[in-house]
Amino acid sequence: MARPGGRSARVQESVHAAVRELVGEVGRDALTVPMVATRAGVTPSTIYRRWGDLQQLLSDVAVERLRPETGPADLGSLRADLDAWAEQFLDEMASPPGRAYIRDALLGDPDGTNAGQCSAYAAEQIDAVLARAAQRGEPVPETELLIDRVVAPIMYRILFRPGRLDAAYARELVTNAVYAQQIEAGARPTQAADPWRSERKPDN
Amino acid sequence: MARPGGRSARVQESVHAAVRELVGEVGRDALTVPMVATRAGVTPSTIYRRWGDLQQLLSDVAVERLRPETGPADLGSLRADLDAWAEQFLDEMASPPGRAYIRDALLGDPDGTNAGQCSAYAAEQIDAVLARAAQRGEPVPETELLIDRVVAPIMYRILFRPGRLDAAYARELVTNAVYAQQIEAGARPTQAADPWRSERKPDN
DNA sequence: GCCTAGAAGCAACAAAATTGCATTAAAGTG
DNA sequence: CACTTTAATGCAATTTTGTTGCTTCTAGGC
Numbered sequence: 001m002a003r004p005g006g007r008s009a010r011v012q013e014s015v016h017a018a019v020r021e022l023v024g025e026v027g028r029d030a031l032t033v034p035m036v037a038t039r040a041g042v043t044p045s046t047i048y049r050r051w052g053d054l055q056q057l058l059s060d061v062a063v064e065r066l067r068p069e070t071g072p073a074d075l076g077s078l079r080a081d082l083d084a085w086a087e088q089f090l091d092e093m094a095s096p097p098g099r100a101y102i103r104d105a106l107l108g109d110p111d112g113t114n115a116g117q118c119s120a121y122a123a124e125q126i127d128a129v130l131a132r133a134a135q136r137g138e139p140v141p142e143t144e145l146l147i148d149r150v151v152a153p154i155m156y157r158i159l160f161r162p163g164r165l166d167a168a169y170a171r172e173l174v175t176n177a178v179y180a181q182q183i184e185a186g187a188r189p190t191q192a193a194d195p196w197r198s199e200r201k202p203d204n
Numbered sequence: 205m206a207r208p209g210g211r212s213a214r215v216q217e218s219v220h221a222a223v224r225e226l227v228g229e230v231g232r233d234a235l236t237v238p239m240v241a242t243r244a245g246v247t248p249s250t251i252y253r254r255w256g257d258l259q260q261l262l263s264d265v266a267v268e269r270l271r272p273e274t275g276p277a278d279l280g281s282l283r284a285d286l287d288a289w290a291e292q293f294l295d296e297m298a299s300p301p302g303r304a305y306i307r308d309a310l311l312g313d314p315d316g317t318n319a320g321q322c323s324a325y326a327a328e329q330i331d332a333v334l335a336r337a338a339q340r341g342e343p344v345p346e347t348e349l350l351i352d353r354v355v356a357p358i359m360y361r362i363l364f365r366p367g368r369l370d371a372a373y374a375r376e377l378v379t380n381a382v383y384a385q386q387i388e389a390g391a392r393p394t395q396a397a398d399p400w401r402s403e404r405k406p407d408n
Numbered sequence: 409g410c411c412t413a414g415a416a417g418c419a420a421c422a423a424a425a426t427t428g429c430a431t432t433a434a435a436g437t438g
Numbered sequence: 439c440a441c442t443t444t445a446a447t448g449c450a451a452t453t454t455t456g457t458t459g460c461t462t463c464t465a466g467g468c
Contacts, residue, residue, distance in 0.1 A: 008415065008416090029314075033455075033456080034454080048455095048456065148357040148360075149352075156359050210433070212447090247449070248425080249426080249447080252426075254447095
């Protein structure tokens with residue numbers, strides 16, 4: 001956007017607000033561009049020119065809502081921080097509105113920019129947790145490992161499998177990722193007895 | 205579909221064929237329902253009534269093309285079979301047409317049926333590999349573990365991260381999953397030295 | 409305080425989606 | 439095998455959405 005201030009900004013905010021309101025009122029499926037335009041006090045052509053179509057507009061709104069509002073909590077240890085973060089992540093993403101936002105973000109995203117942004121949000125949060133743990137002197141796994149082992153399975157299930165997901169599953173994934181990291185560090189952990197066995201089937 | 209034979213079946217096949225042809229000729233973005241209807245020798249209202257809109261029609265076609273045409277190859281060992289399957293899976297899914305089909309399948313899928321079908325295809329293939337290995341007497345990991353460790357990371361990267369993916373990454377994921385399974389079986393493997401360390405960043 | 413150019417408004421137009429009604433042809437029934 | 443039933447399609451009129459050329463407005467640069 002070459003002109004981020006003033007009227008353009010007001011229009012953008014007004015349109016986004018209209019989308020959020022109308023999604024709540026009439027539902028996503030009944031949403032149309034003219035409807036959004038009317039509510040936002042804007043002509044439809046403005047929306048078509050700026051966003052292209054409804055999907056890209058929804059994608060825009062979705063990415064904004066998927067941005068984490070706060071940094072991950074500091075609970076004093078890597079394991080506790082990761083557990084808490086993963087649980088919250090799963091909670092938010094697996095909730096009906098979360099699922100809808102994820103779908104919308106992927107949907108109207110020809111070049112993958114918005115999807116990449118979502119991934120970046122998760123990576124930033126994980127990085128923050130890991131950086132804190134490193135500063136405490138704890139051995140830390142790589143961000144990529146956590147994305148592959150924790151984020152990816154959660155997102156895969158949300159997108160491709162109908163079943164429910166609960167906090168226990170998130171903790172399990174974290175356990176396995178941390179376990180892997182401990183092996184990498186050379187110490188076979190003794191506390192967690194056989195975390196592998198319990199990678200569970202979805203409930204459906 | 206309460207009436208799967210005769211004319212309905214012909215219309216469905218004709219419409220699917222029209223979509224496949226036209227996607228190749230004019231590209232997915234230029235595709236419209238009336239265009240498909242004309243090519244298929246059908247009135248647009250038929251398509252609207254049966255599929256709802258273009259997205260759901262594309263989703264239908266995409267799922268059909270994502271169905272594996274052949275069972276996984278038998279190369280004589282679990283590891284070889286999994287490697288080969290994962291490489292092929294990644295290849296097909298990460299290719300431009302594969303990515304397009306995945307997106308389409310997810311896109312026009314209000315209730316998640318089509319996405320679930322995609323997941324089921326992968327699970328079936330993995331099950332076949334595992335069943336064969338079990339019959340050979342090899343210790344086998346659970347299907348769920350392989351989905352979380354191999355399928356999910358691949359799909360996550362395809363959907364959310366722009367970078368390239370290559371066969372080596374697929375093998376790495378298999379290595380880690382099998383390694384996990386070996387630990388579960390009680391034998392700390394000696395061959396694979398530290399597979400964890402190499403979980404790599406995408407190229408982008 | 410002027411220019412300039414990107415962004416929005418407006419209106420006419422083109423294309424698409426929706427819908428009621430008539431028609432066709434699978435599938436069920438005796 | 440005729441007959442009935444009814445889902446599915448065809449057709450056409452209508453509504454709604456999407457597109458485009460042109461004008462007007464206004465934020466940002468001088």
